[in-house]
Amino acid sequence: MSKIEIKNLSFGYDGQAKPLFAGANFILDSQWKLGLVGRNGRGKTTLLRLLQGQLPYQGTIQQQQQFSYFPQPISDKSQLTVDVLAEISTAQQWQLEREMSQLGLAADLLWRPFNTLSGGEQTKVLLTVLFIEDGVFPLIDEPTNHLDLAGRQQVAAYLQQKRQGFIVVSHDRHFLNEVTDHTLAIEKNQISSYQGNFAVYEAQKQRSDTSEQAQNSQLKKDIGRLKQTAAEKAKWSQAREGDKYGDPHKKGSGAVYDTGFIGARAARTMKRSKHLAQRMATEIDDKEKLLKNIEQIEPLTMAFQPSHQQRLLTVTDLQLSYAQQPLFQPLSFELQQGQRVALVGPNGAGKSTIVHQLLGQFSGQVSGTIQRPQHLQISYVHQDYEDNHGTLSDFAKLQKLDYQAFLNNLHKLGMPRAVFNTRIELMSMGQRKKVELAKSLSLPAELYIWDEPLNYLDVFNQEQLEQLLLMVQPTMLLIEHDQTFIEHVATKIVSLK
Template sequence: MAVNLVNLENVSVSLGTRTLLDQVSLGVGEAERIGVVGLNGAGKSTLLRVLTKEYQPDSGRVTQRGDLRLGHLTQSVNFPDDAIVREIVLGGSFDAEHEWAGDARIRTVLDGLGLNSIGLDAPVAKLSGGERRRVALAALLIKDTDLLVLDEPTNHLDVEGVAWLAEHLKSKRGGLLVVTHDRWFLDAVCTRTWEVTEGRVEQYEGGYAAWVLARAERSRQSAAAEERRQNLMRKELAWLRRGAPARTSKPKFRIEAANALIADVPEPRDTVQLKRLAGTRIGKQVYDAEDVSLRFGDRTILNHITWRIGPGDRFALVGVNGAGKTTLLRLLAEQNEPDSGEVKVGKTVKAAYLSQEVTELPPTLRVLQAVEEVAQRLTVGDRDLTASQLAEMFGFSSARQWTPVGDLSGGERRRLQLLRLLMAGPNVLLLDEPTNDLDIDTLQALEDLLDSWPGTLVVVSHDRYLVERVTDQVWALLGDGALRMLTGGIDEYLERRAAAGAGSGRAGAAEAPRPAVSPAVGDAPTAADQRAAKKELGRLERQISKLEERERKLHDRLAENATDFAKVAELDAELRTLQAEREAAEESWLELSESV
């Protein structure tokens, strides 16, 4: 019988009057891939520090296997000021100047995390916080470890870097324990989920989708569960069920349970209706960028781009770090001026710009006061919300709403900053990495709000889940000064980066995501087989999307002809045939995905 790498027995940890861990007993197995989730401040990072023996619990026992090789990435990274990147990443193992270059494993990590653009001889003291985190992560990934413990490893990584890291961790041997709020990453990498809540650690099989379903089932069965959270999770499940084919690769009983849970859930957002409402509030013109160019030093950020954003448009901006995403948002927010060209802003535009920096507020101001200072009420779609109700949606309980701003964590200040922007009643939202420091429950509330928000939305985010859920189009800055609309979304962006050589050498980052499945039995597929299978997967995904669209149109026609029984019978027969075709395509997708 395999022995756990780490065991906790009746461990308790308190911080002041708060109990973070209360008599917790659990273990981490040799090949387990565990995602750790929970509210900000619930004790996730503390749990990791206890497991790695960096923090002594108040009571209980922590045991590790005697020969355990453990790597731990913390949220704060401290290096000697006089160190260079090479010393941190390679240590003393590679004394010869180019000895590391002969090790493909090391080259892959350096390329995947974009460290080639930083340079191995760069002084650590001159690096940004995000660059230091990437250096620390690279140092861990090139080592042989039995257990990797990572606290928010996707912070400061772009979409491409997150995709590469997911693929790399899936192929890396040993156990994995990761705290992350990136839901796509959870589904792509983790096979188990731990939820830290109220001093307990609840354990679930599967990644994010399975965790959402399990929570929803538990809440549905519990009479004491909050009605608001039930509705949020049901809506989330509805989106998961209607989403990409990858999310249908769940055991049949789970699909049936999800269908029962979402039977009374409203339809996904009505884009046409929201655009109509947005047009009423904003008018015809929002932003017209005409032949805009912008340079930074000797680098061209934007090169004669023309971009039009209309009422109700919901755009995502993706691109490599430094491609100019934040610069473009600042142009729209009228904080920057282009070197040439013009950005025309509609006369009725009332924009709110969320930067990556947390704007400071007076530390003695209470949370609710900070919100009501902007507005008392906010109407979102057909909902009229008070400042207190909206604050609760964003994770500030009634008691927490009277906490001084100075006592809030970084994540809580980020939430408050976003909340104040929304309370100002904008008709355009410009959001730069809005998911930074937000826990999953708050992300769900934010997405639920944006779902029914009838305004224009432009989002810069590395969070694929948020992008796929709340935006309708993906635009990419590929580092060449051009701006391109990608009909295939983030998958197309990664494919384009791979086809272009990916600049930084991140070939693995451009692989389309796939669900975590067991390896197929038999001979290992060749690279050519893998490419062919992935191409066929893409074709099936496009076919399924088209079939789903035809189904939606048939449902509309059935509703229009409800009183014409002959027509209803004809349309129903057509619908059954279409559903059978879609189910066959989904089965083919599932079978093929297991061989990839």
């Protein structure tokens, strides 16, 4: 058992208005199965890089660990998988096969080119090398992004049975609850550690926020009262200063004979007023610094336009095939006005392919039917949004978006206004995902089709979307592997077999 001790850690990227970390102090135990959580942009991946000594910083990081990191950089994805793993690990083949079997992977995947594996298979293959070498502490950054529900359950079971500790970053709440026993939260103004999984953290954070909200409410009242009193004193002092000159509009004001007395009194009053104003400014500043750690999660907007049609989709005995090989058994379901149907099934089962057929983009063999109203307005969140490019302004014009609503939703999703001038192709993956999502929210539509909308989004964004969908009750076809999200928002689940 060893400790990772961080003392007075400060770090910020060039050009940032404020540092990511300023004098941070915390201690981690290498035996913990630690979930690292926090909003996008708070520095979760940066902290993992700091632990590995990849970035310069102020303060000290005391640790005796050798770290292994996921996802590992791959120089040539066209190599055989066994050669890819040999580049990033000294593991023996029998060790790799042992770990692969625990993750439900066939050993013959080692002899296939890495780039022919599915995203889920690549994720699980790369995870196998993290726990093989003794004395290595795994840092696991977003392992669930390309995993289906079954894959997430396999990886969760795999991590549960490991005796050694690790740090894992994930926005899948159910996954974190399954695999972690401690939580480190990078919050708005502090870094806090909790004994327990994400559910424990969330409950304790809610109690803390409730207490802080009451304190903040009183502080805001105090600040308002202080500001009003300071303004009144300054106004009264200025009025007294004017007394020594008399009121030129009033006859016989008598101000001339007592100018000295009034002037001296006004000067004393002005001095006291300035001292009081300075004292109040200091008190206001001190109180405003106490308004701290509550996350502001603003409600999103959605341009949903209910259809006059009650039934928007009727799928009857649908089967899609490539080269005469069916992707799934014949499928039938209906989508009624106000329903949110979740399509679930393993990676490769054909969920996205059904969407492609619905949008007229499938080139394989089709049997069965999909019936839908003519001229149905659809808003679509793509799983792959690499084609989004250019400035936000040009993108909004191309997509025929309400530009102000588009920007408002982007800001509410947590994108800093400073990023608004960045070209989309130069943004981070999380920021690009928010562009795709804000686009869909801003498009007037009768039916929303969202293909894995939660990838790269933090827990707070997920809660924003949950609240929005439960409030607006749009008609939706949803593909998502996050079990908690599906349980909260779906009104109907359709499984592909």
